[in-house]
Amino acid sequence: MVSVLKLPFLCIIGTLIAAFCMPVLARWKRNLCAPLATFVTGIVFITTIVIAYHVMNGEPIRYAVSGWAPPWGIELVVESLSSMMLMLIAGICFLILIYSFSAVKHEMESNIIGWYYTAFLITMAGMMGLIVSNDIFNFYVFIEVTGIGACSLVAAKGTRQATEAALKYLLLATIGSGFILFGIGFIYMITGHLNLTFIAAELAEVKDSYPFLIWTALSFFTVGFGVKSALFPLHLWLPDAHSSAASPSSAVLSSLVVKVYIIAFLKILFIAFGLDIFHETFIRHLIIILSVIAMLAGSFFAFVQIELKRRLAYSTVAQVGYVFLGIGLGTPWGLAAGMLHIVVHAFMKTCLFLTAGAFYYQTGIKKVNQFAGMGYKMPITMGAFTIAALSMVGIPLLGGFISKYGLALGSLEANLPLVIVVIIISGLLNATYYFPIIGQAYFSQEEADGHHDQNSHGHSGEAKKFKLDQVPLSMLVPIVILALGVIYLGIFPGILLNFINKTVTALL
Amino acid sequence: MDLELLYMNFPYFVAIILFSMGTLIVLTQTNLIKKIIGINILQSAIFLFFITVGNIHGGVPPIYDPNLTDVLYINPLPSTLMLTGIVVSFSVTAFALALIVKLYLFYGTICAPNFMKLK
Numbered sequence: 001m002v003s004v005l006k007l008p009f010l011c012i013i014g015t016l017i018a019a020f021c022m023p024v025l026a027r028w029k030r031n032l033c034a035p036l037a038t039f040v041t042g043i044v045f046i047t048t049i050v051i052a053y054h055v056m057n058g059e060p061i062r063y064a065v066s067g068w069a070p071p072w073g074i075e076l077v078v079e080s081l082s083s084m085m086l087m088l089i090a091g092i093c094f095l096i097l098i099y100s101f102s103a104v105k106h107e108m109e110s111n112i113i114g115w116y117y118t119a120f121l122i123t124m125a126g127m128m129g130l131i132v133s134n135d136i137f138n139f140y141v142f143i144e145v146t147g148i149g150a151c152s153l154v155a156a157k158g159t160r161q162a163t164e165a166a167l168k169y170l171l172l173a174t175i176g177s178g179f180i181l182f183g184i185g186f187i188y189m190i191t192g193h194l195n196l197t198f199i200a201a202e203l204a205e206v207k208d209s210y211p212f213l214i215w216t217a218l219s220f221f222t223v224g225f226g227v228k229s230a231l232f233p234l235h236l237w238l239p240d241a242h243s244s245a246a247s248p249s250s251a252v253l254s255s256l257v258v259k260v261y262i263i264a265f266l267k268i269l270f271i272a273f274g275l276d277i278f279h280e281t282f283i284r285h286l287i288i289i290l291s292v293i294a295m296l297a298g299s300f301f302a303f304v305q306i307e308l309k310r311r312l313a314y315s316t317v318a319q320v321g322y323v324f325l326g327i328g329l330g331t332p333w334g335l336a337a338g339m340l341h342i343v344v345h346a347f348m349k350t351c352l353f354l355t356a357g358a359f360y361y362q363t364g365i366k367k368v369n370q371f372a373g374m375g376y377k378m379p380i381t382m383g384a385f386t387i388a389a390l391s392m393v394g395i396p397l398l399g400g401f402i403s404k405y406g407l408a409l410g411s412l413e414a415n416l417p418l419v420i421v422v423i424i425i426s427g428l429l430n431a432t433y434y435f436p437i438i439g440q441a442y443f444s445q446e447e448a449d450g451h452h453d454q455n456s457h458g459h460s461g462e463a464k465k466f467k468l469d470q471v472p473l474s475m476l477v478p479i480v481i482l483a484l485g486v487i488y489l490g491i492f493p494g495i496l497l498n499f500i501n502k503t504v505t506a507l508l
Numbered sequence: 509m510d511l512e513l514l515y516m517n518f519p520y521f522v523a524i525i526l527f528s529m530g531t532l533i534v535l536t537q538t539n540l541i542k543k544i545i546g547i548n549i550l551q552s553a554i555f556l557f558f559i560t561v562g563n564i565h566g567g568v569p570p571i572y573d574p575n576l577t578d579v580l581y582i583n584p585l586p587s588t589l590m591l592t593g594i595v596v597s598f599s600v601t602a603f604a605l606a607l608i609v610k611l612y613l614f615y616g617t618i619c620a621p622n623f624m625k626l627k
Contacts, residue, residue, distance in 0.1 A: 144596045160614045167607045174600050178550050189561050
């Protein structure tokens, strides 16, 4: 029996090995790629549940890679927030891989499929490594692994727009990681350590001697992670990359990849720099201002988009603003709600992107004004879309409500009541761009009838009839599970909040 | 202004100037190959910065020599970290060039503004 301490390490290594088996396997038997990738991810998911169970009932896992003790070697630390994120990453990736079974064949050329799974698994391993690592140079390595994996996920679609978006993403992401590496250099200059725990101990002693260096390092980290996680004025790469990728890739990019950078930023900000520096410098105000602008501007931009996936991508910009707002508030409720929003948004946005892919699969539509009668043509998919969209708006009993409510409580705790107004306005803006789609799908029949009349007169009544979705079961099942997950999070958020609060109370 | 201090910290200024130049080139140049060159300048600036961080004035390379006792070795860790940095820089450049080749096959040009016209 392997010790539970080794499990996070084995998860990452196992995923990476599976990733590099994929192209070989694709050359031999192409149809085996999808089941093997899903199988490996499923095992990793079960392992992460074991890790989460262990962490929740005991101490955080600390594992020194290949036996080198922390100040010299690389250390992996899994506290309760990280274990939850690991579970989220493996779970969402598992569902997306099930969805990929038929979606990838439909949206990509068949000779690329092996490489798609390679990129997917590398991205997943990079994300998990970034979550569990406790060494800031290791952060940089996994940031680059995740970044290149994500770029190749975009490029795997192979169209003009996707290639262009992938190059844009790659260039801006490299600038972002350059800024992060510079920040790491500054930290190393000040403290002489690369391990987060040791940096924290050293910075607490010497922080008064180097005020300017600490400011510089903080601003480099803010810009770097801002570019990586698409904080508003630095989000330029996101809409292109997320809308032009294939829908399973967009789902993983939008729901997980931008979030793991936020977790890394949170660790550097709260563990390495510590609360004193967080409150003394103006970094907190900067983050709050940027996130408030992101929440409003992202929603405005989403409102004017016609293409469904582009609208969802801009909506991600707004939702990243919510998470950053939670970090900026820095109060127990604010931070917990920000972290909860990562989970909730992962469920909602994955569900929305996967349903967008399903709509495209059955009917070939991409624009938001072609949804007339969709509620009758694809009732299950449209139902899941409706649940996720309502949760995005923040309707009670759904996941989005809990995190927004928590953010509102957090802004009261931080003595910033005006932020609540922004949260409400942003929620209403969400409503303005999701409700027309839902309304069209369920209540507008004229357009669908007219369309049928043009084709054949005999079938004009058929559009009103209730028909089950014509998409494969492997696409429907993940969508339904995600929609049920959104409802579950809205009614029973307690388990997740336990996970989050255990870390948040340790950080604050 | 202490000129001696300025002289001692000269590599840091070079690193910052190169970093700014690289960022500017990536963001403003329209030719995609020039953008890649900008990325490389930016990353070289970071390598220079890290190596300068590890340097000690009057230190010797960190190779153990039993004949030399009581010498000051420079810090080898930042330089070794940059080996990883160079590998990352290399792979990003290779990937970006591959994407540019693909874009050239699509559009017949590597100048970004022309893409809009050709669409």
